[in-house]
Amino acid sequence: MTVGSPTVPQRQFPSGAAYAEALQHTQLCFQHPELRGARPELTKLGLPRAISGAFASVFSLTSATSGHRYAVKCFTRYVPDQERRYQAISARLARLDQAELSQPWNLGFDYLPDAITVGQERYPVLKMEWIEAVTLSSWLDDNHGDRFAVDRLADRFAALTEDLSRHGIAHGDLQHGNLLVARDDTLRLVDYDGMYVPALSGLGGTERGHRNYQSPLRGNDDFGVTLDRFSAWVIFMSLKSIATDPALWNRLHEPSGEFLLLTEEDFKSPGGSTGLQTLLAHPDGAVSALADRVRSLAFQPLDLLPPLSDAIPKQRTAATTTSTPAPPMAAAPIGAGGLPGWMNGHVTPQAVPPQASPLGAAPDCFRTRTVLDVVTALLVPLLLTMAGLLFVAGGPMPPAGVAAPVVIAAAITMITWSRRVERARSQAVLAGLAKQLDQLDDPVKAAEELRKQKAKLDAQEEKRKAAYPKNLDKLTARYHAELKEAEQRKIRKQRDIDKKIGGLSEELRTALAKALTAKQTAYVRDQLERRLIAHSPPHGIGKMLAARLASVGILTAADFTGYRAVRNSSYNSVGAELKLRSGRFVNVLGIGEAKAIALDLWRKDVYSSAVARQPSTLHPTERRSIEQDSARRRAQLTSQRQNLEPAAEALRESARKKLEDGRKRLARENTLAGEDAARQRQVFSRRALTLQQDKALHSALSMSLDSARHRRRKLSYPRYVRFLYIGH
Structure with missing residues (x-):
């Protein structure tokens, strides 16, 4: 333009x-x-x-x-x-x-x-x-599906605007037709007619730029280094949005349309903009944030707009040294505390559980004969010989007496067997192993319980991770609803104020007409009040009748408004009653119908004469007072209308703050929940390591217990008896 x-x-x-x-x-x-x-x-x-x-x-x-x-x-x-x-x-x-x-x-x-x-x-x-290139919109027609290429072009456009800003230059009409994409996918700027350079400071602009890329607030006097900022945000937002979601190009762009994603109307009326609302409600946070930024910038003066560089995160400087290839990964060593080396620093090392007490191996044979063993070995044959002689000799002795030496021999060997140190030591080993085994949980049951707890945690984490974006979406939806409500409220109030402003002209005309009518009425009334009946009586009204009229309040032409005929039944004649200004009718002696008609005609002549001379216009002072009242009313309404946008912006800012606070709260809660889950997983990892160690210890103790039981069986009573006489 x-x-x-x-x-x-x-x-x-x-x-x-x-x-x-x-x-x-x-x-x-x-x-x-x-x-x-x-x-x-x-x-x-x-x-x-x-x-x-x-x-x-x-x-x-x-x-x-x-x-x-x-x-x-x-x-x-x-x-x-x-x-x-x-x-x-x-x-x-x-x-x-x-x-x-x-x-x-x-x-x-x-x-x-x-x-x-x-x-x-x-x-x-x-x-x-001359440059061999295509316009930005044509390039997007062919390449909008290539997310990487569009995103790279957006970054190059941002770099181009940074070049302009750094050198104090503004193009003045950044738009799809003036941005050409060369064969190497770099940008070229054409059409420098409205360009600003420092040497042109103080001059006005020659154009307003393409309407679909310019701020609604851009005016004829805007000409400076900030001239491109709004259009730069619009183009960058469009490119980044397409790079994120290529379907937006076909959804919001019209074939051969003179815009990318948004038009002039979207900036002027964001509340009713389908395109802008689509971007604001986009599930990708970067897209909605950029759209919200563009929406807010549309209502700010150009010289207050931030540069596009505010939207670009600082890039880390690439390393200039060539990295040395890492050697092949060796097998993970086992670290202290039984943890694999790769887990050191990630899982708190668990103290190695105490190993099985070195109780020693259970004896599996009798070793050295004691004195008691020797005595037992000598006594048992004697007792058995005695029992044999008694049995052979016969006699009156009962059978129990014959078996007594055998029982005594057996009791003696049982006592000496039970007192052998090998038996006591074997019993101690068995008791110690059984006690250690009892102190360990069943590894199978413990592993199953750990598996259930892990599954429960995984389910909770999956639910939490799924709920987090949904909660963010709810916050965003509530935010957009509040934005929409703020915009609709502003529009409703704007319409009401515009309606009132539009009716001010008619109100002014009505007020002027009313004032003129009031002035004319007052003039006519004044003229009527000046015409005294006594000074200029109508035909047939003498001083006596004038006095009678005065006695009932009729002194001037203004004191009565007419008459009505009244039939006098007593005299079979027609009289008259005069109508006072208050609307009451009075009967004046001597005023019949003829004189009432004369009075009414006189009044009408006075009235007509006054109307003919009444003012046809208001005095300039009177008109100016009414116009000033109308102007004050217009200024008040205009001020109210101007205050609607700051009020709406305050509501939008409140909604943005609630959105930011809600996002921070959700992020904090999500982070804490994630940290808690990570701590639980570390606990599970330590428990898993402990279970592995307990399982090995449980297996070793079980094997030791079985071995001790097997050895104990070699210390049986028959083996002891054999040991007494054979020695092994």
Whole structure:
């Protein structure tokens, strides 16, 4: 959108068709050596092909001398301070060090005054370097599905805006048609007509930029280094959103549409914007955050907008040294406390549980004979011999007496067997092993219990992780609902105020008419009150009747408003009653119907005369007072309307704060829950290691117990008896 200057005479420029006609003979219309005789790109009809813009037509010309291709811009409209502007822009861009730029976005160009002849006059042109590239929207048509490429292009666009800002330059019309994507997927800027450079400080802008990329608050006086900030946020947000969700391109962009994802109406009325609400409600937090930032920036002055660099996280500097390949990983060593080496530092080492007490091996035979063993060995044969002799001798002795020596021999051997140290030692080993085994949990049951606890924790964690994004979505949905409510409330109040403002003109007309009517009524009443009946009596009204009229309150033409005929049944005649100003009727002696008619006609003549002379307009002072009241009312309503956006912004800010606090709270709770789960998993890991050790110890103790039992069986009573006489 161009901005004209009402104070400077505007030179008339040829149309694009007139330039095209002149360019059919470049050897005649140009004097510049590079352009004289240049070959223009032609249409199918053989005419120079023109790319028309807001106030210029661009032609592609190939130099006949150098073979270079140029874009030649021919102006069709007046540009204030044209030569000064282009010279300043050209000089500033020429001083840029290409090595300091993120990409070669600037194109070389020359401003050539009086370069082309059209008709009988000469006009300036802009000769620019030609670049083989496509517009940003065309590139997105073909590449929006490549997330990596779109994301990379968004970063390159951000780097381009950083280049401009760092050098104090603003393009003035950042939009899809002025951003070209070259074959290497780097960006080029074209159309420098509205560009700001420091040398142009103090001048006004020549255009407002493409309406679908500009802040609703951008005005004619906005011309400075912050000129591109809103459009930069819009483009960056669009690219990052498409990189995150390529489906947004087909969902929000129209084929051949003069925008990327959002239009001018989306910025002016965010509450009713389907596109903006879609982005605000997007499940990806980065997309919704960028959309919310653009929405809020649409209501801020350009000079207060933050640079796009605020949205770009600082990148870490890449290491310059070449990393040495890591050697192959060796087998994980076992660390202290029985932990594998890779777990050291991740799981708190568990103290090694006490091993089985070294009770020693249970004896499996009798060793050395004691004195008691020798005595027992001698006594048992004697007792058995005695029992045999008694049995052979017979006699009256009962059988129990014969068996007594055998019982005594058996009792003696049993006592000596029970007192053998091997038996006591074997019993101690068995008791010790059994006690240690009893102190250990059943490894199978413990492992099953641990498995159940792990499964329970895993289920809780899965539920928590699934609930976290849902809770975030609820917060976001509540936030957007509050934003929508704030916007709708603002719109409702705006409509009410606009309706009141729209009715002020009619209210003013009504107030003026009412004031005039009141003034006229007061004038007529005053004239009526000035006409005394006694001073200028109507026909047939003498002093006596005037006095009688005065006695009932009728002194002037203003004191009565008419009469009514009254039939007098007693005298079979018609009289009259006069109607007072209060509406009450009175009967005046001597006033019949004829005199009442005369009085009424006199009053009507006085009234008509007063109406004829009444003022037809208000005094300027009276009119000014009413207009000032209306102006104060308009100012109050306008102020109320202006305060609606700050009030809505306060509600939006409150909603944002609640959203941020809610997100922080959820994040804190989620982090604490995750840390608690990690601690429980560490406990489970330590328990698993302990169970492994307990299982091995349980197995070893069980084997030792079985072995001790087997050895104890070798210390049986028959083996002891054999040991007494054989020695083993």
